[in-house]
Amino acid sequence: MSLNTMVAVLAASLLSACAAPQLRGTGDLGVVIERAKGRVEIVETSGRSVLGKVDGLGDLSHASLNYSRDGRYAYVFGRDGGLTKVDLLEQRIVKRVMQSGNSIGGAISQDGKLVAVANYTPGGVKVFDSNTLEQVADIPALDETGKSSKVVGLVDAPGNRFVWSLFDAGEIWVANLKNPASPVLEKFRNIGKEPYDAMITADGRYYLAGLFGEDGLALLDLWDMPSGVKRILNGYGKGEQKLPVYKMPHLEGWAATGNELLVPAVGRHEVLVVDQNHWQEVGRIAVHGQPVFVVARPDNRQVWVNFAFPHNDTVQVIDVPSRKIVHTFKPGKGVLHIEFTPRGEQAWLSVRDENRVEVYDSESFEKLGDLQADSPSGIFFTHRAHRTGL
Amino acid sequence: MRFLALDVKILPVPAQRGLSGPFFYGLLCCVAFNVLGGVKNVLADEFPSLRRQADIVRLVRQDCGSCHGMTLAGGLGPALLPALLHDKPAESLVATILYGRPGTPMPPWGDFLSENEARWIVDKLQKGFPDEP
Numbered sequence: 001m002s003l004n005t006m007v008a009v010l011a012a013s014l015l016s017a018c019a020a021p022q023l024r025g026t027g028d029l030g031v032v033i034e035r036a037k038g039r040v041e042i043v044e045t046s047g048r049s050v051l052g053k054v055d056g057l058g059d060l061s062h063a064s065l066n067y068s069r070d071g072r073y074a075y076v077f078g079r080d081g082g083l084t085k086v087d088l089l090e091q092r093i094v095k096r097v098m099q100s101g102n103s104i105g106g107a108i109s110q111d112g113k114l115v116a117v118a119n120y121t122p123g124g125v126k127v128f129d130s131n132t133l134e135q136v137a138d139i140p141a142l143d144e145t146g147k148s149s150k151v152v153g154l155v156d157a158p159g160n161r162f163v164w165s166l167f168d169a170g171e172i173w174v175a176n177l178k179n180p181a182s183p184v185l186e187k188f189r190n191i192g193k194e195p196y197d198a199m200i201t202a203d204g205r206y207y208l209a210g211l212f213g214e215d216g217l218a219l220l221d222l223w224d225m226p227s228g229v230k231r232i233l234n235g236y237g238k239g240e241q242k243l244p245v246y247k248m249p250h251l252e253g254w255a256a257t258g259n260e261l262l263v264p265a266v267g268r269h270e271v272l273v274v275d276q277n278h279w280q281e282v283g284r285i286a287v288h289g290q291p292v293f294v295v296a297r298p299d300n301r302q303v304w305v306n307f308a309f310p311h312n313d314t315v316q317v318i319d320v321p322s323r324k325i326v327h328t329f330k331p332g333k334g335v336l337h338i339e340f341t342p343r344g345e346q347a348w349l350s351v352r353d354e355n356r357v358e359v360y361d362s363e364s365f366e367k368l369g370d371l372q373a374d375s376p377s378g379i380f381f382t383h384r385a386h387r388t389g390l
Numbered sequence: 391m392r393f394l395a396l397d398v399k400i401l402p403v404p405a406q407r408g409l410s411g412p413f414f415y416g417l418l419c420c421v422a423f424n425v426l427g428g429v430k431n432v433l434a435d436e437f438p439s440l441r442r443q444a445d446i447v448r449l450v451r452q453d454c455g456s457c458h459g460m461t462l463a464g465g466l467g468p469a470l471l472p473a474l475l476h477d478k479p480a481e482s483l484v485a486t487i488l489y490g491r492p493g494t495p496m497p498p499w500g501d502f503l504s505e506n507e508a509r510w511i512v513d514k515l516q517k518g519f520p521d522e523p
Contacts, residue, residue, distance in 0.1 A: 079463075080461075120466070167466065244498055
């Protein structure tokens with residue numbers, strides 16, 4: 001080996017040593033949506049820092065995401081119908097497809113191989129290979145008369161199924177995608193007027209759609225599909241004047257706390273407490289405004305609530321056993337989302353108009369710090385990768 | 391300084407709540423001609439101040455945007471782009487903003503916006519809504 005060759009080899013090995021990525025896990029990572037910039041921040045919760053930003057995700061004015069089961073990739077669903085696969089470790093876009101004109105959210109299948117997207121325009125669900133983002137199924141949301149419907153409340157369910165609701169038609173559809181090339185659909189009609197969002201309980205058994213057009217919820221027991229969709233909490237506000245709703249509640253964050261489910265009332269400044277054994281209302285908690293996210297701390301002892309305009313500067317904390325509000329504070333205008341760290345010692349809040357994400361100790365309510373973010377909206381930590389419905 | 395002011399004002403009939411019926415809306419024409427200084431808009435005080443305009447632009451983009459999309463291309467609520475709105479009667483759009491549309495998720499914004507502010511929003515929506523600064 002000549003001296004020149006030796007120098008070249010040495011240089012090459014030095015270079016590769018420098019370029020070798022530092023190994024790290026993804027369990028303490030997360031993504032913050034910067035809604036006005038079409039950009040996401042990749043954050044880590046152990047040291048509370050921003051690791052980097054990834055640009056070029058289109059219109060993220062309403063955006064959500066799911067994680068691959070290895071917790072490395074985020075599938076980001078943008079308002080403009082863009083589906084973007086982001087690598088959290090390399091901090092780059094792996095692949096991006098424009099799959100519709102207007103989408104609202106998505107879900108990842110039990111086996112992690114399929115990503116489904118809920119679309120408004122044209123209404124329906126499209127399913128993609130989570131590896132390549134190649135489309136594998138297209139399920140238009142057409143009602144009996146052939147009219148297109150906006151799709152809301154799309155979640156994954158055990159058995160490689162997806163469940164969603166049709167806003168305009170008032171239907172719930174369950175799709176089995178064990179064979180993605182030929183989805184098997186089951187449709188439940190007349191479930192109620194204007195389902196606006198839905199959730200599935202953490203065990204993947206109960207699918208609940210909130211209704212905007214009438215008081216009540218539509219409940220589907222996936223262990224007992226032949227019994228169909230039941231209406232619960234029918235007319236929970238009967239005889240009361242409905243208050244205007246300046247922002248739709250989100251149901252992904254509905255809090256299931258042991259035997260009780262805490263859900264935002266619609267048009268009432270209340271959180272409803274529902275007994276999961278009998279599916280009856282067992283209490284109401286008066287809160288500061290129209291609740292948007294009602295999020296349980298992972299230990300279910302507390303529930304944090306944010307609110308619609310014009311009360312979106314405030315967050316309240318409910319103590320679940322006593323159903324009392326134990327803390328009220330005002331982080332700033334436009335508190336859009338609440339996300340707990342995997343085991344719940346911290347709550348991260350996005351404060352849109354302050355351009356920051358604030359971090360709170362969930363026990364003392366002390367503010368621990370903040371991170372800069374441009375008009376932050378959704379905050380999503382990677383432990384969602386292993387939770388049904390998230 | 392001398393003003394020649396032509397002031398024709400026909401007040402619109404109060405909009406019906408619910409917007410189901412026809413609207414009566416009149417021409418509102420208020421023109422002032424300043425002989426020395428050229429055309430001048432004497433209605434300036436009826437329009438929101440520049441600072442208030444910035445607040446309204448933010449309100450529309452961020453808060454109306456939570457249903458209609460921040461780009462106003464639509465979401466759970468319909469798109470609010472000029473192509474769809476330019477030929478709609480402005481008064482009915484103003485009434486929709488102020489009183490909402492009962493039977494739909496559109497709430498009334500009359501507690502947060504004056505009639506003139508709603509009128510300003512409609513005018514901008516029909517022409518192409520400004521971006522936030």
